[in-house]
Amino acid sequence: MNLRDLQYVVAVADLGQFGRAASACNVSQPTLSGQILKLEEELGVQIFERDGRVARVTERGEAIVAHARRVIRAADDLKTAAAASRDPLEGPIRLGIIATVGPYLAPYLLPAAARGLPRAPIRLVEDLTGHLLPLLADGKLDAAIMRPIRASGSRKSRSTSRSA
Amino acid sequence: MNLRDLQYVVAVADLGQFGRAASACNVSQPTLSGQILKLEEELGVQIFERDGRVARVTERGEAIVAHARRVIRAADDLKTAAAASRDPLEGPIRLGIIATVGPYLAPYLLPAAARGLPRAPIRLVEDLTGHLLPLLADGKLDAAIMRPIRASGSRKSRSTSRSA
DNA sequence: TAAAAATACTCCATAGGTATTTTAT
DNA sequence: ATAAAATACCTATGGAGTATTTTTA
16 A cells, blocks of 8 residues: 555545546556556455446445545645745755756856855756646755746746745 | 655654664665655655664654654554455455465365355465464455464464454 | 664566557446 | 546566665764
């Protein structure tokens, strides 16, 4: 059993479909399907009823889903507590940046940061906007410099989750 | 983050030492050490203070440990609920057996079970007593035929967690 | 100097992906 | 006939092991 598996279960319960749950979890349908099948095998409980159109939670599955929500909630609380206890000006600042602007900004940014924030060195992560967004969501990045997605303009947007 | 990592954290908090925690979790010391280090990195919080003699939980770590206990508790509750909702006479009976007696019992056991319990075929797992015990504890086995450990006699002991 | 933890690798289990088939409406 | 889940197969991340070094009372 695994926190990720439980998230898959909750996603299917909420969205009523393996495929939608998979994209909500950013994994492929067979991956999610396989993990849920394995979990059902491991627990010895059929959690979902598949009828080719929608996935319904079985009667026994209801209890599992409810417990899964509690586990995930508790794990989220742990992450929140960790983030809260973390000194935002201590430790490296993990900054995502798209390759287009990385080489231009880095020569200015890094030396300035080294002088201004000696206890919080900047760690650059260069990648596509589409890859940076989930990292930001997962707390793997503190901030990112990216392009706006699905917008008409071309102005850079700076998204941050850290009060630095 | 991972349920197993949280168990490592709780084990260290309880036992005050990485090495002891590792053997309690049935993993090597470097494995447990590495996972805890990685978790501390991921959360951005130093959970333990190492001083070469004992591992103490840091002030910030206390909150993490408390949350970790809740997560594990919730996960255990899920497993318990799953086991409770499972029909004990449905699905394969996973029976551990030591190699010493396996070949002698199997020819009698399996055909008899096939006749008597058609909806619950017996799945034999042959291994050492020392390996069967944790499987039994994890619920991977329903029952096991083993030798008594650390006992003077030599009578076979049948341990079961399933009312079959 | 004698413990305990960290590091350095190697290995393998398994989560994940793509392509395809099966199933049920 | 069509949409969704399961299966088959391959890849790769990362969890785990052994051997070794580093650290600190």
